[in-house]
Amino acid sequence: MTSSVPSVPTSRPALDGGVRRPAPHELLGLTSPAYGGDYNPEQWDEATFAEDLELMAEAGVNLVSLGIFSWARLEPREGSYELDWLVEIVGRLHDAGIAVDLATATASPPAWMATDHPESLPMSADGVRLGLGSRQQYCPSSTVYRERSAALAEVLAERLGDHPGVVMWHIGNEYGCHTAECFCPACARAFRAWLTDRYGDVERLNAAWGTDFWSQRYTSLEQVCPPAAMPTFHNPAQLLDWRRFSDHQLRSLIEAEARILRAHSSLPVTTNFMGDFPATDYWRWAESLDIISDDSYPNPADAAAAHEVAWAGDLMRGLADGRPWILMEQAPGAVQWRRRNSPKRPGQFLLWSLARVAHGADGVLQFQWRQSRQGAETFHSGMVPHAGRAGRTWDEVVATGRALKRLGPVLGE
Numbered sequence: 001m002t003s004s005v006p007s008v009p010t011s012r013p014a015l016d017g018g019v020r021r022p023a024p025h026e027l028l029g030l031t032s033p034a035y036g037g038d039y040n041p042e043q044w045d046e047a048t049f050a051e052d053l054e055l056m057a058e059a060g061v062n063l064v065s066l067g068i069f070s071w072a073r074l075e076p077r078e079g080s081y082e083l084d085w086l087v088e089i090v091g092r093l094h095d096a097g098i099a100v101d102l103a104t105a106t107a108s109p110p111a112w113m114a115t116d117h118p119e120s121l122p123m124s125a126d127g128v129r130l131g132l133g134s135r136q137q138y139c140p141s142s143t144v145y146r147e148r149s150a151a152l153a154e155v156l157a158e159r160l161g162d163h164p165g166v167v168m169w170h171i172g173n174e175y176g177c178h179t180a181e182c183f184c185p186a187c188a189r190a191f192r193a194w195l196t197d198r199y200g201d202v203e204r205l206n207a208a209w210g211t212d213f214w215s216q217r218y219t220s221l222e223q224v225c226p227p228a229a230m231p232t233f234h235n236p237a238q239l240l241d242w243r244r245f246s247d248h249q250l251r252s253l254i255e256a257e258a259r260i261l262r263a264h265s266s267l268p269v270t271t272n273f274m275g276d277f278p279a280t281d282y283w284r285w286a287e288s289l290d291i292i293s294d295d296s297y298p299n300p301a302d303a304a305a306a307h308e309v310a311w312a313g314d315l316m317r318g319l320a321d322g323r324p325w326i327l328m329e330q331a332p333g334a335v336q337w338r339r340r341n342s343p344k345r346p347g348q349f350l351l352w353s354l355a356r357v358a359h360g361a362d363g364v365l366q367f368q369w370r371q372s373r374q375g376a377e378t379f380h381s382g383m384v385p386h387a388g389r390a391g392r393t394w395d396e397v398v399a400t401g402r403a404l405k406r407l408g409p410v411l412g413e
């Protein structure tokens with residue numbers, strides 16, 4: 001891969017006469033599948049960064065996702081930005097021939113947003129405000145979250161949008177993974193506005209939702225609430241509209257960031273999908289994205305895991321209009337979040353990586369480059385495990401990098 005940014009190829013007609021979506025390898029100038037992972041150098045010291053560059057060269061890493069959870073470092077106080085460290089890291093990676101998929105860093109707001117704007121925190125269906133100290137603690141309708149995330153995307157795009165080391169934008173991270181729905185008052189207001197747009201007046205909503213059943217008839221749209229905790233079964237039409245609305249709120253966040261990025265930069269834009277995640281309408285989301293990318297964590301101990309690899313790959317190729325896509329995350333070994341976290345068996349990392357390429361992936365990236373030494377995912381595997389070069393994970397990471405490097409000829413096939 002060259003880490004200078006090629007111009008975006010113009011769309012060519014697809015076989016069915018529609019517009020042909022350029023493939024990631026065309027957009028990124030890849031000569032073999034991209035290989036790398038989430039990279040969080042702000043969690044490490046300078047000596048480790050220097051070692052990372054060496055190890056990345058050994059493993060054949062050519063693309064890393066940077067800044068996904070860096071908001072607190074980039075905007076430590078509201079409106080005050082510290083980007084120099086990130087610019088330096090992008091520059092040093094670029095000098096080492098490693099391109100950057102730059103995150104807008106809006107997946108996890110900093111502490112000040114929760115403490116100074118507590119209404120920005122999401123609310124569960126039981127009316128509990130979810131707290132700070134984990135991740136993704138924002139309400140998708142929150143004005144302050146929307147303003148601050150837009151401002152951060154703009155600052156990053158202005159500062160790094162034409163840096164030769166940055167080759168693509170990574171908006172947020174796994175939207176809806178933990179908080180696909182928020183039941184706070186701001187979301188209730190936004191839901192009513194969405195329903196007003198959809199139905200115009202309350203009688204049309206009553207007819208569509210069948211509210212004569214169980215005396216649910218409304219006399220004003222102002223009476224309608226999100227389907228929060230209730231005595232028994234929800235009205236299914238209300239639930240369906242709520243899910244459409246919740247999908248719309250998340251999608252509108254992506255669209256807002258994509259608009260800002262495109263105003264400042266010509267780089268392709270992605271956000272990482274989660275397979276057939278039921279809370280989201282990825283078919284509509286795909287319309288706003290230049291590159292379709294997926295995170296995929298089949299259970300290595302599940303005999304049917306190969307089906308999931310195949311299904312997710314085909315789904316992504318469908319979402320990409322039959323064109324290639326990128327595997328944005330997989331685990332090099334075990335995850336940490338199952339009741340039992342089986343490691344991948346010898347050869348399984350290579351097998352599943354090649355399977356993704358066979359299903360149209362132009363890149364194979366992992367969560368994450370270096371296994372954490374602290375935090376909630378300390379025992380989730382990394383390309384560089386706690387044991388470093390010792391042990392089979394590293395050998396398999398290097399072998400997979402070598403195998404992918406030889407696959408240039410199959411890109412786009």
Ligand code: GAL
Pocket residue numbers: 173174177295329335336337367377380
């Ligand atoms: C994904 C997420 C990553 C990491 C990974 C491993 O869902 O995007 O940030 O948490 O799972 O658990």
